[in-house]
Amino acid sequence: MNTKPWKHPLGQAAIVVVLAYVLFEWGIWLLPPLFGVASAPVPATVVLQYMGTVVVGVLIWVSDSEERWKQFKAPIHRVMVDPRQKVLRTALMVTIPLLVAFMTFDRVRPTVSAPAALRSVHPAPPGQIDFRGETMVLNGLENPLRHEGDLEEHYEEGKRIYVQNCMPCHGDALDGQGHFASAFNPAPLSFQDPGTIVQLTESFVFWRIAKGGPGLPREATPWDSAMPAWEDLLTAEEIWQVTIYLYEQTGWEPRTWEEEGAEGEEH
Amino acid sequence: MRARASSPRAAMIPGFVFAAAMTCALSAPLAAQEENALGRDVYDRWCASCHGYEGLGDGYAATYMLPRPRDFTQALYQIRTTASGQLPTDDDIMRVINEGMPGTTMPGWEEELSLEERLALVDYLKSFSRFFAAGEAPAPLTFSSPTRATEEALADGREVYELIECNRCHGIDGRGDGTSSPTLVDDAGMPTYSADLTENWYFNGGGTVEDIYQRLRTGLDGTPMPSFTDLIDAGVITDEQLWNLAHYVRSFAPEDPPGITEVIRAGLVEDAPLPDGVDDPLWESAEAFYIPMGGQIIESPRWFVPQVAGLWVRALHDGGELAVHVSWSDHSESPDTAWAAFQAQVLSALGPAEGDMEPGPRPDGLYLQFPMEIPEGMDKPYFLMGDPLEPVYLWHWESTADGAQEADARGLGTMAPQGNASQSLVSEAAFSEGRWAVMFRRTLENEDPGDLQFRIGEPVPVGFAAWDGDNGESRSRGSISSWHYIFLQEPTPATVVVAPLIATLLTAGLGVLVVARAQRREREGAEGPDEGDA
Helix, strand or coil: CCCCHHHCHHHHHHHHHHHHHHHHHHHHHHHHHHCCCCCCCCCHHHHHHHHHHHHHHHHHHHHCCHHHHHHHHHHHHHHHHCHHHHHHHHHHHHHHHHHHHHHHHHHHCCCCCCCCCCCCCCCCCCCEEEECCEEEECCCCCCHHHHCCCHHHHHHHHHHHHHHHHHHHHCCCCCCCCCCHHHCCCCCCCCCCCCCHHHCCHHHHHHHHHHCHHHCCHHHCCCCCCCCCCCCCCCHHHHHHHHHHHHHHHCCCCCCHHHHHHHCCCC | CCCCCCCHHHHCCCHHHHHHHHHCCCCHHHHHHHHCHHHHHHHHHHHHHHHCCCCCCCCCCHHHCCCCCCCHHHCCCCCCCCCCCCCCCHHHHHHHHHHCCCCCCCCCCCCCCCHHHHHHHHHHHHCCCHHHHHCCCCCCCCCCCCCCCCHHHHHHHHHHHHHCCCHHHHCCCCCCCCCCHHHCECCCCCECCCCCCCCHHHCCCCCCHHHHHHHHHHCCCCCCCCCCHHHHHCCCCCHHHHHHHHHHHHCCCCCCCCCCCCEEEEEECCCCCCCCCCCCCHHHHCCCEEEECEECCCCCCCCCCCCCCEEEEEEEECCCEEEEEEEEECCCCCCCHHHHHHHHHHHHHCCCCCCCCCCCCCCCEEEEEEECCCCCCCCCCCCCCCCCCCCEEEEEEECCCCCCEEEEECCCCCCEECCHHHCCCEEEEEEECCEEEEEEEEECCCCCCCCCCCCCCCCEEEEEEEECHHHCCECCECEECCCEEEEECCCCCCHHHHHHHHHHHHHHHHHHHHHHHHHHHHHHHHHCCCCCCC
């Protein structure tokens, strides 16, 4: 009778269900960032769906063997019939309906939320762009300054360009926490984040700096982005210099065209 | 270069320290810098772009910001636990490095740099000035423990606030609009705004009562904000009264800093008329939403030093009309001639980038921006006043104009008021004790094809921009927000009550049935043998 809860099928089922809930609700959202992988909370409807699957799975497992099924039901049955369990029985018969009431209320109550914006952060870049009247082919394009002039000087120029132009949004520490950042949604991206410039070739970064928010395709909601288009304010050389600064200062390596080719069109 | 003998601090440092500094030879800081290679590396990498490689506060971005990055050769530190005119302790410097100075461009570095790096930075910063090398380690003041924030304490704090004339600079309601405010400059001659005490999350040295008390004891050296320890020493006020004052100052600001809201809820008013002015008591009960603002640094000419840091927005509707109330702190009712010289100083402090700007009388301003119609999908006009293909519809108010106007724009700088026949906004604005409040009111639907038609229960995109004329702001030089939404609340549907009720009854009924059945079976099982419980 007095088996440990985790040896009893009902206890095991409860543990699995609770663990699954914790994993769906918080685990998927909070664990990957510990390993440097970006993540987000799972929407409530999806959690519900997952939990449904888990519960069905657990039921199949407990009813799979006659013996286990009996064991599983026994405590439930006892609570329903045993005169000594009257207090617990009454408590459950009150709390469960109340819980259901609360859950239904939570679902039907009018909530106010912004329309879900399914924004693509790294859309496929155009193959070529028009920069100050000249055509630039982005495919296979490398940062020319990596082999031209003094890297140290480019870095220093990039630093000047960055603090004078980008710092109020992207932050002094390149972490997206500039003093104007809270005014903008989507928020200015953090270049320290392993989900941004590390994933990109320098030509992609050049395109984003040159054409900014307005240059994004529709799936990336160009109308929302506060990222300025720098084409008119910065020369091509200055954009390549600030790109060098972004990588040098964060210590990331840009994605190469070989890697790009190996993994295809994934962004 | 580093050893400027004419430092204003020289006058404040006791003579013997100064003499000692001189005998220590000017090379002392240099030697210290040579040894501290880690400090120099980290400083050059992360701090020099603002504070300058020589620590002179003249980094690349210096002319893009007010207050300016600190010149470390002057050894003037605002956030200290030491008496006014004294050097800071190492812990004081560490605190600023860790937490930054909210409300300025000086960020906190606790999460970005290792402890070792930050310790090395403290030493490195000190090596920019001879004064640290010379004297004894500075001794922190002893601070008493806080009193309780009782009604009496707050009332006393209020009296002290007026007695020792905080309002001269900070204004009656603490919004930085005191009569002396337009005359204030810091020790480097840069124009300096009195802090807005209603926004304690922007206090340079932190917003708690303890922080405030400490700043009152120490002053913010290098700025016009004095220390009040001498008033205690002279017996004008007691130490306890200074705590009361700190509690009172704290009470200007809300309990918690405001969160960012994406959706502004416009409450439904059913049994009272919609407010028809900014002071209508109904506004007090309406939920207030905070909209953070940032400088317009997207299109030229840009503006890096906006004064409107955020707006408080309230909205109500009655099914027929929508009323929106917007309020924010402002030092003056622009254009105010008392601020003309200050404005000129601000404009000349900024670098010549972005085209020249002449000082002159400029109004305060505000707009609310909407799309021309409620969008079907995700599409919206460009958040910065639309573009030639997708224009925006605006409610535009200016302090010098007679009432707000409806306007259209097809990109920054293209705003044009609608024709007189199309104007249908009701508005009222009032400036009081450093705060603007502007109310707009319009029917949800009208016949004008050039206007947005509001619908209840659908989120409508809304954006904001604001200008502080006496800070030199106008046209593209001002502060802006992203797109937010305004949502006109629907009457509460019956399902909200009915559905949970039905669900409860169903579960309860089902539960009773199942249990009753199980118990019956159990009894039958006990009588007739071998029934099982399947």
